[in-house]
Amino acid sequence: MPRVNRTAVLSLLIVSSSVFLLFQLYYYRKYVSKPGPHILSRTGHLSANDVQWQTVKLFLAVAQRFGLPLFLIDTAALTLLSQDALRQRDRLVREPHCSFLCTGRPVTSFALHANLWKYDPGFLLAAEQKGFDLLELRGEDPRLASLDTLSGEAIPLHFLFRLHGYIIQVVFLYERSGNYLWHGALRLKADMDRSFAPFKLLDYGRHAGAYDRPELVLTVLDGLDVRIPHNVSRFLSEQRHAHFLECRYRDARNFLQLYPDDSSPEAVDFRRKVKSLLHLAARTLAHLDIPFWLSSGTCLGWFRQCSIISYSRDVDIGIFIADFRWDIVAAFRDAGLPLKHKFGKVEDSLELSFLSDDVKLDIFFFYEDGDIVWNGGTQAKSGRKFKYEFPRFSLCWAELLELKVRVPCETLDYVTANYGATWSVPVRSWDWKSSPSNVQENGMWPPAEWAELIQVY
Secondary structure, three states, X not given: OOOOOHHHHHHHHHHHHHHHHHHHHHHHHHHHOOOOOOOOOOOOOOOHHHHHHHHHHHXXXXXXXXXXXXXXXXXXXXXXXXXXXXXXHHHHOOOOOOOOOOOOOOEEEEEEEHHHOOOOHHHHHHHHHOOOEEEEEEEEOHHHOOOOOOOOOEEEEEEEEEEOOEEEEEEEEEEEOOOEEEEOOOOOOOOOOOOOOOXXXXXXXXXXXXXXXXXXXXXXXXXXXXXXXXXXXXXXXHHHOOEEOOOXXXXXXXXXXXXXXXXXXXXXXXXHHHHHHHHHHHHHHHHOOOOOEEOHXXXXXXXXXXOOOOOOOEEEEEEEHHHOOOOHHHHHHHOOOOEEEEEEEOOEEEEEEEEEOOEEEEEEEEEEEOOEEEEEEEOOOOOEEEEEEEEOOOEEEEEOOOOEEEEEOOHHHHHHHHHOOOOOOOOOOOOOOOOOOOEEEEEEOOHHHHHHHEEEO
């Protein structure tokens, strides 16, 4: 048996040990020492979380290079950002896994402040060079639409970037005249690839949305610099109720061709007063955290002619009775709006009216009853009660007189219930006790309670 050369064996062991040491050093420097998730799983293959993290990291790097004012709006990721999680953020970002950005969903959503970024096609080219496929969706700019013109130039609404089966959605947020942010609906054209993304999983785009301008903070999530809304829970609440309805300019234009609007000095002055009153009411109720919506003639004016009805002589809003607060009268008084009348009680047919100059603000409180909601009315001189029933509705955002306001999402059903099938025909002679399609007698207040339930100032 030949003798083993001990020098050769020793040399081989030294070389093998050196190679192994160098491999360990390379692995540590490339993967372990960097923040964020480990790149290889135990099997030596990329995990789904790793691929998603790498996709987001690569996209954010390109976005930062081109100065995109992005912030995270992904609902699944933001939901994970509980207050407890934020307090432990420094510990979590050092852990070797993707804690927030890897949500188990194949989509991550960001918003882009469109007014803070000049459209740069170089950004899209750079993303494509990094391997991203792109689907760009555009739509007409509603800020350019009006009763005078229905044409608006196309603006980017959504960018969808795809890499390794993951989608990065970029939602363009535009400033509107009501001092809020708006994004458009995501609508695919006939020639677009409907298999490009799992569209049903997208949080944004099923409809247009409206948001207050959020305060943003820069933080570190999974080793990446990301801007997020400062008040995460408030943003998520807004997102759930962000559905926005655009004014129907084309129908309004056709209506005004048949029934030209009053342009007299008195009508112009009335519209100015209504705008001031509506803005003041919105600020007052926002301070009380009481949601309201346009009701009765004010809602009809928005829906039918994208404006107010100049001969209506008042402003009508609705509030669910569940949102009533006892300090509402004092809040309006402090805002310069004295109480004109109070009818009914919290349990039944409550109605408040306030006065600003010669314009009245009527607040109708709505009660839920099975498949319907209703509000009440009271005739002061007789104590007679009336009831107005509506099919149940949800609330959407809209814009009226440069103000972001709520309207019933099912606006046509709401208006039809109140004004009948001929709601599109102006009626100048209107009796609130008999003209509405949904009015019905509802008894009478006991005379002994009139002093409490029928108050006129």
